[in-house]
Amino acid sequence: MKKYVAVSALTAVGLLTLAGCADPGAAAPSPSTDTTNAEGTTYNTSPEQNRIRTEVDQKLADAVPEDIKKDGKLTVATTAGSVPLSFHATDEKTVIGTEVDLAQLVADKLGLELDLQVTSWENWPLKTESGEFEAVFSNVGVNADRVKKFDFSTYRAAYMGFEAKADSDFTVTGADDISGKKIAVGSGTNQEKILLAWNKELEAKGKAPAELQYYSSEADTILALSSGRIDLNIAPYPSTVYRENQRDDLKVVGKINAGWPNETLVAATTKAGNNLAEQITAAFNETIADGSYAKVLDRWNLSEEGLKKSETITASNYKGK
Template sequence: MTITVRLAALGLAACLAGPAVAQDSYKTAIDGTFAPHAMPKLGGGIEGFNVDLTDELANRLGAEIDLTATQWSGLLPALQAGTYDFIVAPTTITKERAANLLFSEGYLNTDYLFITKKGAPEITDLKQFEGKTIAVNKGSVYDSWARGLEDEIGWTVESYGTNSDAVQAVLSGRAFANVAGNTASAWAVKKNPNLANSYLYKTGLVWGMPFRKGDEELRNKIEAALECMKADGFIAGLHEKWFGFAPAEDSAAVVVQPGYGEPGFEGYQDIEHELSCS
């Protein structure tokens, strides 16, 4: 019932296939630089929402989980090659990915969250950003999304080399708001008392854990543990710890889906089952 964290050497070697591991021992991986899901900590190792989630998975499965921190770009190819049994890094479930991978049900929503300086006017509709300057991380999905709405909303989009620079633009008054992923934005607010959460744009998408096609037995076993974490409030507790607020009652962090997998996507199994949580 342990989690071993490894900082992997980066490169193509990470994608080489390896032999299957024992039933009570699993290999998984994460992007170790995606705060607050996984990030370096003082004294070595990594910490974050998904690190805690992996640790609890090991406890509930009564298994050893070897967690490797490496680059995001190599995670899914390495999973397909057999290097890992599943991936704990936040992975958006899409129809394209579900055609090639098997997914657990979602455990977090992946939305867009605007943040402003504390005390800024409340925003309840995108159109209220008309005439405002929005700071984004250059080249990100939030950059292209915001620029695609410039004419419709009437806001001005300014791009910065990093999202940290975009957040600093808000603090300095060069921009009214910054938009990024909901968890990264919430983490920025949690760390800076001069910032505040603002408008939440819901994408309808969720993060799940990917497995190889045909590995329904392992997917269902790990999903059963995830469902118990939702039911007893463990994931909600992690949400408050790392993001600074409780998840909504209808969010993926709370709602246990029927069957196995995310409904509406390839790989979903409509199998009725009861929770068996110890």
């Protein structure tokens, strides 16, 4: 029987100290089209998404900077790297997921056509700075380094999940729980930053640090985990929950805020000072008010990461570390 992790109603996540990011890794699509577990949870992984849409707000559309709206498109980058956030459908071409659905809502509100561009995690910062991408929707979190170059419109809480084989007895709540374990993590991600900090804690206590393992794709990572070559994988929490829902051999064994030891939020990312973030934030708040935002999160079983309000974060008002 497939397991189901219940999600709560739309939850407020306070805009506290912001740091870090929940960076996705490379992912493979689910082999199924509509997958339904025993509790009736369905994930549509087909290219025919029938996305939730919303209406244009002409005042917001008129306020979009002229150099952005002149071609009638909102060019959005995503990495297509984590189920169910942003990934390829069963046709292995169409990019789907909650990040894509939320980008569509924002484009609708701003009266623009969504122009979705797939990029690597390493390339989105430079291409956003250059103006090639007008916004990034790819599980990007606000942190002290990024806020120097980008503006943010918050739209989701950010958590990390630890996953292990279903027959394991692991529970992860802190550094002590990973001592001596082999853990898969993405290079240059916030996950890696957390684990390196935890390893320093362990070494200071005279305990064995975790052995970090790096794989080129999420598919390789999950194969290593399911075959017992590694003990744990740390990944964006929605991805770990998705796999727990859809597989019998894996389970979630821990959850932490992606900004540990502080808190962080996921945000649409735009070039600093281009005046687009304010319009995206306003668009998010209208979709929160009209209910379309909640419908998107509920569709992908991410309601527990929902916000009651989107806020614009820039270098001038950032309060993180």
